[in-house]
Amino acid sequence: MNNHSELFWQHYAISRLDRTALLNQEPSVLWFTGLSGAGKTTLANCLAKRLYDGGLLAYVLDGDNLRHGLNRDLDFSVAARHENVRRMAEVASLMYDAGLITLAAxxxxxxxxxxxxxxxxxxxxxxxxxxxxxxxxCEQRDNKGLYRRARAGEIVNFTGIDSPFERPVEPEITINTTGRSPGQCIDTIMDYLSRHDLIAAARPGRLTEKTQNA
Amino acid sequence: MNNHSELFWQHYAISRLDRTALLNQEPSVLWFTGLSGAGKTTLANCLAKRLYDGGLLAYVLDGDNLRHGLNRDLDFSVAARHENVRRMAEVASLMYDAGLITLAAxxxxxxxxxxxxxxxxxxxxxxxxxxxxxxxxCEQRDNKGLYRRARAGEIVNFTGIDSPFERPVEPEITINTTGRSPGQCIDTIMDYLSRHDLIAAARPGRLTEKTQNA
Known part of the structure; x- marks a missing residue:
């Protein structure tokens, strides 16, 4: 339906590159995938804090929270779950375009x-x-009680129970959370972002270093 | 459907107020409403440029452009047009929450x-x-040729032709574009934003002033 002839593309006066220059940061999308209860939102939030402390503007898009707003019309049918992810992807790309380090959980x-x-x-x-x-x-934690309900048949199409989770084949980062603190997991992510020029080394740190060397 | 018992609200480590402090600007949503061809997108773009020149981070959400992405599943039926606006409103509120001056056309x-x-x-x-x-x-301009097609009956439910436009009763700003340049219209908006503490007086200007006074 998007080839409807009423559709035009509006060009923008200020581009993503302009915003990148203004913010002095590289936008990106970090897409946290994993089972319910894996720790996606926890990690996204810890990362947002770490980036913020480094003077970087990040934003967490959380699947649960979007369902209270943008995706409130969607139920948990297979089709609606696909649409839920599609919309999150589209919003993430808008946030990216706006210049933010976007953390989608x-x-x-x-x-x-x-x-x-x-x-x-x-x-x-x-x-x-x-x-x-x-x-x-994840099932042992069961913070939201969802696994118990899925096992009891009260929730159907639950990922990991009666709906598949297709493991990422070549994710940029794999976080094994077992026995590791959120802080340690975030170190792994920060290291990746730094090595791939997606963040500069945390600015306050650099300034401190310079001061110390002076 | 949003009261589904699988729904939880995730709390965020970094709040809008933190981002406001980081960006040193007040987020807001400017919602441009008006007929097709009224100049909404033109004004939003000019305003984005003016804000950018003042060191402020703004983002334009354009109805036409969203239909290429987030809203590509929607046609032009009455229900789909409502949904189109609903989603734009939700995305605008996310952008607001992210700290941006959001310009929705x-x-x-x-x-x-x-x-x-x-x-x-x-x-x-x-x-x-x-x-x-x-x-x-608007009809005289008819940049997109839509009014001609609506008059010919090729497009139905076209706002202003065979679908109503409910004039805003108490809009914060009314822009009469007749005989005025976009720059003049933007002056009106900037003045409003400044008087209502939604923007500080443009920072480079203030800096220049200080330099001149020194």
Missing amino acids: CISPFKAERDFARSLVPAGKFVEVFVDTPLSL | CISPFKAERDFARSLVPAGKFVEVFVDTPLSL
């Missing part, structure tokens, strides 16, 4: 969904972060 | 739609900008 169990999200962002600016917490541990 | 012909967009943003941070260009002038 979304089960996104299917490779095609994650590949779609990736397709909306220039190569190298999309970072798939696989939060690889074993099902057994 | 969207015909949004119905009061209820605009009131919904307003309801998502704290009082005083939503600025309804009515781009009050007469139908006759």
Whole structure:
């Protein structure tokens, strides 16, 4: 329906590159994928804090929270879950375009969904972060009580129980959370971002270093 | 469907206020409403440029452009047009939350739609900008050839022709574009934003002034 002849493309006076220059940071999309309870949102939030402390503007898009607003019309049918991920991917690309380091936390169990999200962002600016917490541990935690209900048949199409999770084949980052603190996991991500020029070394740190050397 | 018991609200480590402090600017939503061809997108773009030149981070959300991405599943039926506006309002509120001065350009012909967009943003941070260009002038311009096609019956439910435009009752700003340049219209908006503490007086200007006074 998007080839409707009423559709025009409006050009913008200020581009992403202008915003990048203004913010003095490189926008990117970090896409956290993994089972329910794997720790996606926890890690995204810890990362947002770490980036903020480094003077960087990040924004967390959380699948649960979007369902209270943009995606409130969607239920948990297979089609609606796909649409949920599609919209999150589209919003992530808008946030990217706005200049932000965008942290999307979304089960996104299917490779095609994650590949779609990736397709909306220039190569190298999309970072798939696989939060690889074993099902057994997620189920043991069961913070939201959802696994118990899925096992009891009260929830159907639940990822990991009666709906598949397609493990990422080549994610940029795989986080094994078992026995590691959120801070340690964030170190791994920060290291990746730094090595790939997606963040400069944290600015306050650099300034401190210079001061110390002076 | 949003009261589904699988839904949780995730709390964020970094808040809008933190981002406001980091950016050193007040986020807001400027909602440009008016007929097709009234000049909404032109004004939003000019304003983005003016804000950028003042060192402020703004982002233009354009109805036409969203239909190439987030809203590509929507056609031009009455229900789909409502959904189009609803989603733009939700994305505008996310952009607001992210800390941006968000410029949404969207015909949004119905009061209820605009009131919904307003309801998502704290009082005083939503600025309804009515781009009050007469139908006759919009139709005379007809940049996209849509009025001609609507008159010919090739497009139905076209705002101003066979679908109503409910004029804003108490918009924060009304822009009469007739005989005025975009720059003059932007002056009006900048003046409003400044008087309502939504922007500080443009920073480079202040700096220049200080330099001149020194």
